[in-house]
Amino acid sequence: MDWLFHVGRYFWMLGKTFSRPEKFKMFVRQLFHEIEGLGVNSVGIVVIISLFIGGILTIQLAYNLMNPLLPVYLIGLGTRDTLILEFSSTILALILAGKIGSNITSEIGSMKVTEQIDTLEVMGVNSISYLILPKIVAVVFIFPFLVILSIFFGLLGGLIVGPFTGVVSLTDYIDGIRYLFVPYYVTFTLIKSVFFGFLVASVPAYYGYFVQGGALEVGKASTKAVVNTNILILLFDLVLTRLLLTA
């Protein structure tokens, strides 16, 4: 029944989060700060991982589709659809849960154990809304952009690695990524990314805000936050895929 308590308290926290900001100017200031800290600072890792995964996917698909009866454009097509449908939203979210999520838990958690949050409360600031709302808005806002970026660099990775290693020619690859393109897949992945963004910000914020103890507990809370965010991302992925991808 422990989880029921956490779910209840999580929704209580969300209720407090979505109340009118104390001072709108301060909210905007925090929002830009978070977009930079959580979003812009994640661009590097997204680009690197996507380039590699795109390249690796292309090699693996080329290897699996070596049968001469199968058309070569399947390599590009397979790379594209795997990136769009699963990698650039779900797998990326799992990775960012590690980066952004642990960052959020440790920041809020250390503010909690050093009484910075109590300081806000004594002043009469709604600390939950002040600290957590800008993070959720920033991450939900930035996630779709990171997904688009990831798709682009994943495809670029295949484009570089495929011809370079000789597993597929440049024209075959480009034909492949243009063949039978389903725009709805992009919509689907962007919808998913909004949900994942919300989880990646709010679940770790929860674990940070309710941490008790000292630095050790903050570390433990970070680990718990990342694990549980990952599980929830996969659960949501399953549900959303079933709901949104049925013909």
Place this chain on the structure above:
Amino acid sequence: MIEVRNITKIFDGKAAVKDISMQFPEGQANLIIGRSGSGKTVLLKCILGLYEPDSGEILYDGRSFTRMKSAERKTIRREMGMVFQGGALFDSLTVEQNVRFPLDMFTTKTSAEKANRVDFCLEHVDIRGANKLFPSEISGGMQKRVAIARAIALNPKYLFCDEPNSGLDPETATLIDDLILMLTKEFKMTTIINTHDMNSVIQIGESVLFIHQGEKCWQGNRGNILHSENKILEDFIFANKLYAQMRREKTGMI
């Protein structure tokens, strides 16, 4: 004046604060003393409304804080300044931004007016040339002083300090005590200070509340604390041999 009436706070079936009543008049240093774990912080957090007491009442100049709704409490919160045990400066903000934070949050002053107020507060705590530094870049004593500057930024009527000089060398600790007393007199604040430092008691203890295992055990001031007949208080005070000697010299006792 802050008045506390029969405050009890229970954690997991055990009372951390038990039926404490006390008056804290304005313009003087009101100390709460007691051993580690005696309930000082819990009592202070009850007064601040960070913990809801299980029973009892808290009055700010006659206004019952306990019965107020959270919206009403906000107006009283604007009149409070708090210095936490570790300073609790916002570590993502500079010294200057920390002191300006309450002004940004709650006032409509222009930036020039805010800058003036920030300078005024920092000067009062004797911090100069550290405006652009982050909390991690200044010493513990400076952090405490910046925390005091932030606490007085909105010109509070009530100032609360939880062990303001813990972790500081005796000389810096004395400076902080003097500073708090000076500000209390200058701005006529109602000040409550938690401490387990006997030096502070002797130096600024104009009113002293001694709590033991969550209960009010003794009440007095720095003038009569060394002569008290209270056994538990004696154990607390004379854990430090120096004070035992001071009493012997003063009274010729023992």
